[in-house]
Amino acid sequence: MEELSFIPDIPSGPLDAYRNSATFNWKQLKLSLEGDIDLLKLKYKIWQTLEKDPLFAHNTVSPSLEEQKRITQLQLKRINEYKFLTNEMFKSSYSKRTRALMTINEAVQSLNPSLSVKMAIGIYLFSNALLSLGTERHLKFYEATILNREILASFALTEVAHGSDARLMRTTATYEPARREFVIHTPDFEAAKCWVGNLGRTCTHTLLFAQLITPDGTNHGLHGFVVPIRNPDTLETYPGLIVGDMGEKIGVNGIDNGFIMFNQYRIPRDNLLNRTADVTEDGVYESSFSEPSRILGAALENLSAGRIGIMQESCHTISSAVAIAVRYAATRSQFGERDREIPLIEYELHQWRLFGYVATAVVFRIYIESFTRVYLNIVEKSNAGLKVDNLSEAVSEIHAMVSSSKPLLTWTVLEAAQQCREACGGHGYLKCANLGDLRSHHEATVTYEGDNSVLSQQAGNWLLRQYTAARQGNAVDSPLGTVGFLADGHRWLADTFRCTTTDQLKTPQFITSTYKWLLCWLLKETQEKYESEMSKGLSKFQAKTKSQVYRWKTLTRVYAEYLVIIFSLESIEKKERELQPVLYKLFTLYGLWSLDKHLVELYQGGFGSGEALARLLRSAVLELCGDLKGEVVTVVDALAPTDFVLNSVLGKSDGNLYQNMQKAFFNNPGVFERAPWWREVVPSSKL
Numbered sequence: 064m065e066e067l068s069f070i071p072d073i074p075s076g077p078l079d080a081y082r083n084s085a086t087f088n089w090k091q092l093k094l095s096l097e098g099d100i101d102l103l104k105l106k107y108k109i110w111q112t113l114e115k116d117p118l119f120a121h122n123t124v125s126p127s128l129e130e131q132k133r134i135t136q137l138q139l140k141r142i143n144e145y146k147f148l149t150n151e152m153f154k155s156s157y158s159k160r161t162r163a164l165m166t167i168n169e170a171v172q173s174l175n176p177s178l179s180v181k182m183a184i185g186i187y188l189f190s191n192a193l194l195s196l197g198t199e200r201h202l203k204f205y206e207a208t209i210l211n212r213e214i215l216a217s218f219a220l221t222e223v224a225h226g227s228d229a230r231l232m233r234t235t236a237t238y239e240p241a242r243r244e245f246v247i248h249t250p251d252f253e254a255a256k257c258w259v260g261n262l263g264r265t266c267t268h269t270l271l272f273a274q275l276i277t278p279d280g281t282n283h284g285l286h287g288f289v290v291p292i293r294n295p296d297t298l299e300t301y302p303g304l305i306v307g308d309m310g311e312k313i314g315v316n317g318i319d320n321g322f323i324m325f326n327q328y329r330i331p332r333d334n335l336l337n338r339t340a341d342v343t344e345d346g347v348y349e350s351s352f353s354e355p356s357r358i359l360g361a362a363l364e365n366l367s368a369g370r371i372g373i374m375q376e377s378c379h380t381i382s383s384a385v386a387i388a389v390r391y392a393a394t395r396s397q398f399g400e401r402d403r404e405i406p407l408i409e410y411e412l413h414q415w416r417l418f419g420y421v422a423t424a425v426v427f428r429i430y431i432e433s434f435t436r437v438y439l440n441i442v443e444k445s446n447a448g449l450k451v452d453n454l455s456e457a458v459s460e461i462h463a464m465v466s467s468s469k470p471l472l473t474w475t476v477l478e479a480a481q482q483c484r485e486a487c488g489g490h491g492y493l494k495c496a497n498l499g500d501l502r503s504h505h506e507a508t509v510t511y512e513g514d515n516s517v518l519s520q521q522a523g524n525w526l527l528r529q530y531t532a533a534r535q536g537n538a539v540d541s542p543l544g545t546v547g548f549l550a551d552g553h554r555w556l557a558d559t560f561r562c563t564t565t566d567q568l569k570t571p572q573f574i575t576s577t578y579k580w581l582l583c584w585l586l587k588e589t590q591e592k593y594e595s596e597m598s599k600g601l602s603k604f605q606a607k608t609k610s611q612v613y614r615w616k617t618l619t620r621v622y623a624e625y626l627v628i629i630f631s632l633e634s635i636e637k638k639e640r641e642l643q644p645v646l647y648k649l650f651t652l653y654g655l656w657s658l659d660k661h662l663v664e665l666y667q668g669g670f671g672s673g674e675a676l677a678r679l680l681r682s683a684v685l686e687l688c689g690d691l692k693g694e695v696v697t698v699v700d701a702l703a704p705t706d707f708v709l710n711s712v713l714g715k716s717d718g719n720l721y722q723n724m725q726k727a728f729f730n731n732p733g734v735f736e737r738a739p740w741w742r743e744v745v746p747s748s749k750l
């Protein structure tokens with residue numbers, strides 16, 4: 064086993080009772096979930112450095128809005144000074160460098176989600192966009208951002224009246240050959256860019272998406288431009304801009320989301336990100352794509368890395384949430400027979416509420432770790448000009464994977480955070496439990512970088528194209544192999560439920576084959592519904608909108624669950640032998656617990672007929688919960704960050720629940736003082 068002494072030991076205490084029954088070493092599982100010892104070391108280095116820095120100290124009371132923004136910006140400055148991304152990392156291969164940046168982002172996110180959003184948009188998303196959408200002209204911006212940290216950027220796509228439907232955005236960038244400049248203009252408030260993170264108070268530049276118009280009046284669709292917003296030395300906005308902060312939100316208030324209106328604002332021609340399309344000095348438009356929608360598609364594909372980052376952060380959020388709730392469940396006792404109270408974790412109901420999410424936290428982490436590798440490998444090869452087989456098909460498949468997985472992960476983590484909060488009862492409602500902040504900061508991820516419901520529709524488009532190809536006897540375009548099985552769709556659909564014992568369900572084979580049946584059936588259902596709407600004379604657009612509920616939407620969710628299943632299974636098969644028993648149990652629980660939510664479809668489509676399917680499936684879930692009782696406390700030790708980062712009075716690793724709570728109560732500012740406003744509320748006659 065590798066040398067893991069850099070991971071601090073966990074203090075002995077009341078949780079030992081459960082820890083002692085674990086069949087594996089938690090540090091080994093932690094390393095295995097991280098997937099790379101250097102990245103795990105980097106994460107600990109960041110956490111330990113920031114724990115010593117007063118700028119990162121936790122607050123017992125939420126600071127004012129302005130203060131949250133100030134602290135977050137100062138923290139970013141400090142992170143830049145720490146140079147966690149060493150020169151060696153910076154010079155390493157694209158995938159190594161990106162993995163390191165993603166790790167820094169994850170480590171920071173678990174301490175202050177606003178800070179990681181600030182960093183992700185302001186540095187990584189922007190610099191990534193410069194590399195993928197820009198050319199040599201833009202290298203100066205790249206270096207100023209990622210190397211010298213002189214630029215803090217933002218990403219301005221959303222407008223007041225248009226969010227998901229990006230094509231109809233109305234900010235314009237009109238080229239003027241006489242001055243070789245683009246003139247950016249906002250026609251009215253509805254076209255103001257809004258929700259733009261870092262724009263409200265801090266960014267120096269924005270990556271703006273605007274309709275590119277050539278001197279002949281032709282609109283060539285949305286294109287990306289680098290637009291200076293503020294003087295970096297004074298943070299004053301430049302003339303010609305109306306920029307403001309959007310005010311208080313229901314989470315991530317350390318981020319200054321802003322709005323902006325441009326009044327005939329001029330930028331040099333060179334600021335157009337011109338990898339896919341350019342305008343000559345004389346104003347002639349040139350593009351390697353014939354379709355404007357494909358240019359936008361190429362530009363927005365850049366968001367994939369950001370969405371993968373969101374999924375990684377979501378894995379941290381669910382890990383923290385289940386760590387708090389499971390440690391609480393193991394130390395909090397209620398009820399029992401003959402006045403002997405038992406810990407909450409002993410109750411089957413409590414196990415069922417929480418353990419599915421513990422299993423989810425583990426398999427999501429394994430899935431994302433593995434998918435990130437595949438993704439970065441392909442991007443690296445393609446950036447280096449190496450041959451990637453079926454590159455454009457692979458890009459489409461990755462887009463479908465990301466567009467279905469981001470919704471699945473972010474929605475599930477939101478449900479998990481809520482369930483964990485409730486599982487800690489009233490104490491879970493305390494700010495110092497940290498479950499409320501985990502939930503509300505996470506919540507925005509279901510909307511930003513693509514609203515989940517809208518994003519899922521894109522994955523459905525790709526899936527239905529593959530289904531149609533398979534039905535017509537053509538090849539399925541799935542270089543990553545996620546839906547290669549559709550070629551045998553009729554065979555999978557002929558499958559029926561034949562198990563007679565729960566053990567027969569608790570196998571990877573049962574779970575994967577049932578998912579294949581589900582996907583084939585949902586594809587057939589969705590396609591039939593779509594065709595029947597078309598046959599009534601509806602347009603493609605209308606037919607699509609009439610096929611969403613119970614079909615398209617469920618289909619894309621099931622596809623994402625299937626991705627989690629196949630990717631995590633493949634990884635688990637390669638993991639250390641000592642870890643495999645617990646990992647298979649967690650995998651099986653995730654698979655069956657997820658299938659339980661699709662019983663309606665499994666019966667409706669004729670996979671199951673009698674009562675056996677539901678009875679055996681649910682019994683298997685409960686048996687697995689019981690089997691995992693002795694393991695979960697140690698599983699969450701592997702999932703949890705350090706106590707400082709977890710920042711929860713209920714979830715400390717020492718398990719001294721009530722001593723920790725007393726300390727927190729007694730240390731609340733002014734806790735024992737008479738209310739400073741007492742004079743205002745007592746009867747005036749007594750004064």
Ligand SMILES: Cc1cc2nc3c(=O)[nH]c(=O)nc-3n(C[C@H](O)[C@H](O)[C@H](O)COP(=O)(O)OP(=O)(O)OC[C@H]3O[C@@H](n4cnc5c(N)ncnc54)[C@H](O)[C@@H]3O)c2cc1C
Nearest residue numbers: 218219220221225226227258259260507511512513514516
């Ligand atoms: C915290 C936060 C940070 C953000 N940061 C940025 C940023 O930095 N830069 C930026 O440009 N934007 C940013 N955004 C904006 C974000 O990207 C948009 O909110 C998102 O794309 C959704 O667009 P919308 O709000 O206009 O919702 P709409 O598109 O108006 O959607 C509203 C609802 O209608 C549903 N809907 C829409 N179309 C359909 C359809 N065809 N069928 C069925 N249902 C549909 C959606 O699912 C959604 O539930 C941020 C948002 C938040 C909350």
